[in-house]
Amino acid sequence: MGDDEVHNVIIIGSGPAGYTAGLYTARAMLEPVMFAGYMSGGQLMLTSDIENFPGYPEGIGGPEMMMQLREQAERFGLQVHDKNVERIDTSLKPFSVWVEGEEHRAHALIICTGAEAIWLGAEGEDEQKGRGISTCATCDGAFFRDEEIIVIGGGDSAMEEATFLTRFASKVTLIHRRDVFRASKVMYERAANHPKIEIKTFRQVKKWLADEKGLSGAVLEDPRDGSTEEIACTGAFIAIGHTPITGFLEGQIETDESGYIIPKEYTMTSVSGVFAAGDVVDTRYRQAITAAGMGCQAAIDCERWLEENIH
Numbered sequence: 001m002g003d004d005e006v007h008n009v010i011i012i013g014s015g016p017a018g019y020t021a022g023l024y025t026a027r028a029m030l031e032p033v034m035f036a037g038y039m040s041g042g043q044l045m046l047t048s049d050i051e052n053f054p055g056y057p058e059g060i061g062g063p064e065m066m067m068q069l070r071e072q073a074e075r076f077g078l079q080v081h082d083k084n085v086e087r088i089d090t091s092l093k094p095f096s097v098w099v100e101g102e103e104h105r106a107h108a109l110i111i112c113t114g115a116e117a118i119w120l121g122a123e124g125e126d127e128q129k130g131r132g133i134s135t136c137a138t139c140d141g142a143f144f145r146d147e148e149i150i151v152i153g154g155g156d157s158a159m160e161e162a163t164f165l166t167r168f169a170s171k172v173t174l175i176h177r178r179d180v181f182r183a184s185k186v187m188y189e190r191a192a193n194h195p196k197i198e199i200k201t202f203r204q205v206k207k208w209l210a211d212e213k214g215l216s217g218a219v220l221e222d223p224r225d226g227s228t229e230e231i232a233c234t235g236a237f238i239a240i241g242h243t244p245i246t247g248f249l250e251g252q253i254e255t256d257e258s259g260y261i262i263p264k265e266y267t268m269t270s271v272s273g274v275f276a277a278g279d280v281v282d283t284r285y286r287q288a289i290t291a292a293g294m295g296c297q298a299a300i301d302c303e304r305w306l307e308e309n310i311h
C-alpha cells in the first residue's frame with residue numbers, strides 16, 4: 001500500500017548527497033521521507049578508505065561513514081525505506097513516486113541517485129562477469145588471494161582499486177589506454193611506486209580469455225598501431241568511470257546526452273519543485289564532500305521553494 005499522506009519532500013537515493021539533504025530537511029521540520037534503494041549508501045559502500053573527507057584525520061571506511069550519516073539524519077526524524085524507486089510522475093502536483101508498485105506523493109522531490117560503474121564491453125565480458133571480472137575491488141578483491149590481476153583505467157578509481165588489491169593479489173597490472181592519467185598526483189604515485197603494481201600504458205582490452213575455471217587472461221591492443229599481446233590474469237577490475245542513475249526519470253527531467261541532470265536554478269531541475277544533488281548532476285567534482293555540500297544546498301533550496309509555493 002502507498003500512503004495517503006502528501007509528504008513535503010521525498011528524497012530519492014542515499015549517498016552523501018541524499019543523507020545530507022535528509023539531515024537538513026529533517027532539521028527544518030519538513031518530515032522528509034527517503035527511498036534509499038535496496039543497497040542504501042550508494043557508491044561509498046564499495047569504497048575502502050575515505051581519506052579526503054575533512055574531519056577524519058585517520059580516514060574512515062565508506063560503509064562506516066554512510067552508517068553514521070544515516071544515523072545522524074534519522075536522529076532528526078528522516079524516515080528511510082531501503083527500497084528502489086521505479087518511476088516518478090511530475091506531470092501533476094503533488095508529484096508521484098512509485099515504489100514496489102505503490103504510489104507515494106510529495107510536494108517536492110530531491111534526486112540523489114548518484115552514478116554506477118561503467119563496464120568495458122570487450123569481447124567475452126558478459127560471460128566472465130562474476131567469474132573473474134568485476135567493477136568493485138572492495139566487494140570482490142578477497143577472492144583473488146595470491147593471484148595475478150589487472151585493473152583497467154587511469155583515474156582515481158583505478159589507482160585506488162589497484163592499490164587496495166595489492167592486499168590480496170601477488171601482482172597487479174594497471175592497464176591504461178593513454179600515458180596521461182586523470183588520477184590525482186598523490187593517488188597515481190601511491191600506485192606507481194607500489195612494488196606489486198606494474199603500469200602498462202597505451203593498452204586497451206580487446207578480448208577476455210577464459211578456461212574452465214573462469215577468466216584466464218586478456219588480449220591487449222595498442223591503440224596507436226593495433227598491435228596485440230596477451231596478458232595472463234585470473235581477476236580483472238574495470239575502473240573506467242561511472243554513468244548517472246537517471247533511467248527511472250523517463251525523460252521527465254532534463255538531462256544531458258550522458259544522462260546527467262541539468263540544473264536550471266541553483267539545485268532546481270527543469271521541473272519546478274524537483275531538486276537534484278550529488279553525482280547524478282555533477283560531471284566535474286564527484287567527491288563525497290561535494291556531494292554532501294550539494295545535498296545541503298538542495299535541502300535549503302527545497303525548503304525555500306516549499307515556503308514560497310506550498311505553505
Ligand code: NAP
Nearest residue numbers: 153154155156157158160177178182239240241242285286
Ligand atoms: P574518471 O576520472 O572519469 O577516469 C576514468 C578513466 O577510465 C580514465 O582514465 C579514462 O581514460 C578511462 N576510460 C574511460 N573509458 C574507457 C574505455 N572505454 N576504455 C579504457 N579506458 C577508459 O573516473 P573515476 O576514476 O571513476 O573517478 C571519478 C571521480 O571520482 C573523479 O572525480 C575522482 O577524483 C573521484 N574519485 C575519488 C577518489 C578519492 O579521492 N578517494 C576515489 C575514486 C574516485 P582517459 O583518461 O583516456 O579518458
